[in-house]
Amino acid sequence: MVSPGILLVDKPAGLTSHDVVARTRRAFGTRKVGHAGTLDPMATGLLVIGIEGATRLLTYVVGADKTYEATIRLGQTTGTDDADGEILAAADPEAWNAVTDAAVADGVAALTGQISQVPSAVSAIKVDGRRAYDRVRAGEDVVLAARAVTVSRFDVLATRQGEGVLDLDVIVDCSSGTYIRALARDLGAALGVGGHLTSLRRTRVGPFEVADAVLLDDLADAGTLTPAQAAARILQPLTVSSEEARDLRHGKRLADQAVRLDGALAAAIDEDGTLVGIVERRGADLKSAMNMPEAAR
Numbered sequence: 001m002v003s004p005g006i007l008l009v010d011k012p013a014g015l016t017s018h019d020v021v022a023r024t025r026r027a028f029g030t031r032k033v034g035h036a037g038t039l040d041p042m043a044t045g046l047l048v049i050g051i052e053g054a055t056r057l058l059t060y061v062v063g064a065d066k067t068y069e070a071t072i073r074l075g076q077t078t079g080t081d082d083a084d085g086e087i088l089a090a091a092d093p094e095a096w097n098a099v100t101d102a103a104v105a106d107g108v109a110a111l112t113g114q115i116s117q118v119p120s121a122v123s124a125i126k127v128d129g130r131r132a133y134d135r136v137r138a139g140e141d142v143v144l145a146a147r148a149v150t151v152s153r154f155d156v157l158a159t160r161q162g163e164g165v166l167d168l169d170v171i172v173d174c175s176s177g178t179y180i181r182a183l184a185r186d187l188g189a190a191l192g193v194g195g196h197l198t199s200l201r202r203t204r205v206g207p208f209e210v211a212d213a214v215l216l217d218d219l220a221d222a223g224t225l226t227p228a229q230a231a232a233r234i235l236q237p238l239t240v241s242s243e244e245a246r247d248l249r250h251g252k253r254l255a256d257q258a259v260r261l262d263g264a265l266a267a268a269i270d271e272d273g274t275l276v277g278i279v280e281r282r283g284a285d286l287k288s289a290m291n292m293p294e295a296a297r
Contacts, residue, residue: 005224
């Protein structure tokens, strides 16, 4: 029997997130595998994978903030806002006169904080039931609605001047749903030279770091975090007695116990170290928001 757990994988370039899920299914011998947050094929870095009953925890990982390392190429616009797309336009030589260090810094600052961002048309967002990228590939013009996102850090680490281009190595901390390709596109547009992404690496998802991830070739020997270990990183851990664990599993509330929570949710873990589930406030009481299968630890 396959034990439930959370697996951290360092995705290589050239594979889809679904490819990684398929490889994980084969390596662990189970169909019940999912991931928390897609990475484009060109991107590398951290995928948080759920196995068996631990897939239930992915709901609480998807919305976590993230860290990316990326390279933005100023001076060229592509159809996909990244290096996989056809170059549609290149900056005129005269346009570079306005691209000073101060102008770049101002452009980055304008894209930091709470911003309104239009996602790239070539994205996995669904439009009337179909992925936006499928509609674009079918020849449709797709304009997605702007969404509010938070970019808490947008730092330029290094710059490299090329022939007709300027590459910026950046690091970005952002809320879930932020498109780094859109940051590259919008920075290039603000500077008047166009821009796109040439590399992207996700290094963090909430409390999980790519430094702790396994390579795809090492899946056969990979260890996982138990549901309890993973949940305790994501949410406040809350130790419950065997009686409380039984009541939660049976759908009963823990009367007058909401004072034990620091926030809205907590990971209820019994005295044996088994994850009972996720609990939430319900007035003065605690109630189960999600129960784990009893075999999951």
